Amino acid sequence: MNKILRYWQLAQDMLSGDQNADRVVPPSGYTASLTTFVSFAMAFLTVFALALFLATGRLADRWSTELAGTSTVRISAPDGQMDAQAKTVLGILETTPGIASARLMSEDEQRRLLTPWFGVDLPMDNLPIPSLIEITEEGVGPDVNGLRLRLQAEAPGAILDDHTRWRRPMVKAAQRLRLLGALSIGLIVGSTIAMITLAAQAALSANGQVISVLRLIGARDNYIAKAFVRRFTIRAFLGGLIGSLLAMLFIYFLPAVAEEGAFLTGLGFQGVQWLLPLFIPLVAATIAFVSTRFAANSKLQRTA
Amino acid sequence: MIELKRAGFSYGGGAILADVDLHLTKGSFHFLTGPSGSGKSTLMKLCYQALFPSAGTIKVFGKDVRAMTHDDIAIIRRRIGVVHQDCQFLDHLSLAENVLMPSQVSGRDLNDDLQNMNQLLNWVGLTKQINALPPQLSGGERQRAALARALILSPDVILADEPTGNVDWEMGQKLLSLLIELNKMGKTILIATHDMNLIRVAKPQVAARVLRIQDKRIVSGGADL
Numbered sequence: 154m155n156k157i158l159r160y161w162q163l164a165q166d167m168l169s170g171d172q173n174a175d176r177v178v179p180p181s182g183y184t185a186s187l188t189t190f191v192s193f194a195m196a197f198l199t200v201f202a203l204a205l206f207l208a209t210g211r212l213a214d215r216w217s218t219e220l221a222g223t224s225t226v227r228i229s230a231p232d233g234q235m236d237a238q239a240k241t242v243l244g245i246l247e248t249t250p251g252i253a254s255a256r257l258m259s260e261d262e263q264r265r266l267l268t269p270w271f272g273v274d275l276p277m278d279n280l281p282i283p284s285l286i287e288i289t290e291e292g293v294g295p296d297v298n299g300l301r302l303r304l305q306a307e308a309p310g311a312i313l314d315d316h317t318r319w320r321r322p323m324v325k326a327a328q329r330l331r332l333l334g335a336l337s338i339g340l341i342v343g344s345t346i347a348m349i350t351l352a353a354q355a356a357l358s359a360n361g362q363v364i365s366v367l368r369l370i371g372a373r374d375n376y377i378a379k380a381f382v383r384r385f386t387i388r389a390f391l392g393g394l395i396g397s398l399l400a401m402l403f404i405y406f407l408p409a410v411a412e413e414g415a416f417l418t419g420l421g422f423q424g425v426q427w428l429l430p431l432f433i434p435l436v437a438a439t440i441a442f443v444s445t446r447f448a449a450n451s452k453l454q455r456t457a
Numbered sequence: 458m459i460e461l462k463r464a465g466f467s468y469g470g471g472a473i474l475a476d477v478d479l480h481l482t483k484g485s486f487h488f489l490t491g492p493s494g495s496g497k498s499t500l501m502k503l504c505y506q507a508l509f510p511s512a513g514t515i516k517v518f519g520k521d522v523r524a525m526t527h528d529d530i531a532i533i534r535r536r537i538g539v540v541h542q543d544c545q546f547l548d549h550l551s552l553a554e555n556v557l558m559p560s561q562v563s564g565r566d567l568n569d570d571l572q573n574m575n576q577l578l579n580w581v582g583l584t585k586q587i588n589a590l591p592p593q594l595s596g597g598e599r600q601r602a603a604l605a606r607a608l609i610l611s612p613d614v615i616l617a618d619e620p621t622g623n624v625d626w627e628m629g630q631k632l633l634s635l636l637i638e639l640n641k642m643g644k645t646i647l648i649a650t651h652d653m654n655l656i657r658v659a660k661p662q663v664a665a666r667v668l669r670i671q672d673k674r675i676v677s678g679g680a681d682l
Binding site: 176177179180362363365366367368369370371372373374375376453454 | 505507527528531532533534535539545546547548549550554558559562563606610
């Protein structure tokens with residue numbers, strides 16, 4: 154706790170306004186624009202990476218929960234046996250523990266499922282389309298292996314699909330995307346630290362004469378570092394704020410796509426998540442504060 | 458005030474100064490002379506901790522410089538006014554701001570030192586240039602501005618490294634008069650110069666001692682002018 158308080162006091166001391174001290178370092182120089190631009194660009198990218206991270210998280214959760222409590226039985230049998238096998242399967246399902254309900258899907262429902270792929274004029278009568286039974290599970294669900302064996306014995310054309318075969322890779326893909334989002338945020342933070350440290354070092358080197366004069370007249374290291382740290386922190390905060398706001402605006406106005414494009418429409422923030430990007434300028438300022446202080450201390454320690 | 462005992466300084470394996478003994482007492486006036494490259498500037502830098510001795514000991518205001526932290530050195534430098542041959546300023550700040558800078562960095566109330574600054578600039582004859590930027594000043598004006606800056610905190614010791622190196626003879630004499638005047642006010646003065654004429658001019662005005670560096674050592678320490 155004391156350590157936190159000490160850092161807080163240090164930060165307050167470093168950032169406290171002193172108009173005269175601020176003027177010690179010449180205001181111009183490419184490092185000024187570079188720091189602001191780096192912070193702006195990184196904040197902009199971070200907002201998108203954060204949106205990707207959150208969206209893929211939601212997607213993985215949705216795919217996982219929506220498909221977890223359901224399964225399907227597909228019956229492929231000669232025309233004369235289709236109804237009989239469907240009846241048998243429904244009978245088996247009714248007596249199987251872990252199944253809340255089972256229902257044979259109508260031709261209309263099947264047509265609707267196939268419409269996105271084959272269009273509205275699908276001639277269902279001429280196609281060997283299997284019958285589908287939708288199962289809603291309850292509790293921990295049925296004993297899948299036992300049910301498969303029973304179906305195989307009593308209705309040879311019935312195949313139980315508990316969705317795990319394609320649900321797992323989809324959830325895995327969404328989780329990988331989420332990891333990618335987190336990795337991107339990590340890389341952006343790392344790059345920001347590196348670039349701001351380099352910019353600070355360049356500024357310190359470019360202002361060697363300023364440091365030399367300040368040293369000569371009795372300035373403490375803390376005073377010299379403060380002049381640089383405060384300036385870089387403010388620049389990083391402003392750059393980060395503009396970058397974050399602009400990226401939020403872009404995301405807010407992302408074109409609304411139809412339900413089929415659910416993934417794209419999901420890229421963004423929901424509810425209180427919109428507050429998260431507002432922390433990015435603070436993170437950028439903290440990075441600049443720590444990086445510049447580190448660079449300044451290293452430089453000042455090396456010079457007499 | 459400043460005491461060197463068998464102090465030496467080496468750089469890149471070669472000795473620049475060796476076995477230097479020097480004692481600057483309160484209110485003393487010393488000239489440090491010797492040919493170019495003899496180590497005058499190095500000795501001055503050792504006195505204000507821009508360099509640290511490779512051998513021997515240096516005590517400033519009673520403290521061993523080896524035991525000093527960066528902050529200690531900063532505090533010590535507020536008691537030592539330094540004037541260089543090629544004096545450096547913060548070129549983006551006005552003369553007034555530069556002269557007041559030592560007050561600012563030491564956390565003093567600038568309003569208290571404003572009057573001091575005006576008096577100092579009047580004393581060194583730079584009242585008209587108060588708002589000028591350092592690059593707009595002539596060599597002599599820069600030397601006098603550096604002197605004003607060195608004096609704003611009323612230091613105990615003034616170290617002047619070739620203070621007349623970049624100015625004409627008349628201006629050199631004026632700067633010397635200012636330093637002599639300061640010595641009469643009780644300040645300890647050490648002037649490094651290779652200009653023997655300057656030392657001769659000072660002879661009737663001040664009881665100064667001349668130190669000569671030769672072969673990395675002070676060979677005529679204590680010789681009266």
